Amino acid sequence: MNNAYAAGVVKQYEQVAKQTAAVCDDPHRLVTLLLEGALDRLSLAKGHAAQNVFHEKGRHIQSVMAIIDGLRMNLNKQAGGEIAQNLDQLYDYMNRRLLEANLKNDVSMMDEVIGLLNEIKAGWIAIGKGNAVSGETASRAEGISP
Numbered sequence: 001m002n003n004a005y006a007a008g009v010v011k012q013y014e015q016v017a018k019q020t021a022a023v024c025d026d027p028h029r030l031v032t033l034l035l036e037g038a039l040d041r042l043s044l045a046k047g048h049a050a051q052n053v054f055h056e057k058g059r060h061i062q063s064v065m066a067i068i069d070g071l072r073m074n075l076n077k078q079a080g081g082e083i084a085q086n087l088d089q090l091y092d093y094m095n096r097r098l099l100e101a102n103l104k105n106d107v108s109m110m111d112e113v114i115g116l117l118n119e120i121k122a123g124w125i126a127i128g129k130g131n132a133v134s135g136e137t138a139s140r141a142e143g144i145s146p
Contacts, residue, residue: 028128031071035121038067039114042098046110054105061102064113065095090116 041060048057072091075084094113101109 028124031124032121032128034067034071035117035124038064039117039121041067042110042114042117045102046107049105049107049110052105057105058102061098061110065098068095068098087120090120 041063045057045060045064048054048060068091072088075088075091077084077088080087094116097109097113100106101113
């Protein structure tokens with residue numbers, strides 16, 4: 001992945017994060033939005049792969065990988081313990097699969113990552129619903145910083 005491109009995407013998401021935090025002050029929602037953005041871009045990449053539009057497919061996959069890297073970099077491994085460590089390993093695995101999917105133009109590998117992202121998103125949403133009842137913040141409960 002082009003490091004300059006990845007840094008640019010991460011910087012864009014940091015700016016969006018600041019704007020979103022100012023608007024809704026809900027880091028839990030921000031992580032949900034990032035996961036949704038990754039899923040949207042991965043769907044676009046699949047469409048481009050099917051049409052053999054390799055440049056656009058690669059661009060969208062790089063964007064997804066940058067989002068995953070951003071989520072991974074913001075894990076609080078000390079507070080999150082085993083959950084954060086498992087997420088770290090899962091994020092690393094997803095990025096390796098996406099790299100391979102991009103190189104091989106393999107939609108099934110993209111589908112695998114879509115499934116994993118959907119599972120993480122569902123869990124993240126469930127944590128948020130539980131926190132609405134308990135009054136805890138999701139990031140504190142899981143030791144995960146958005």
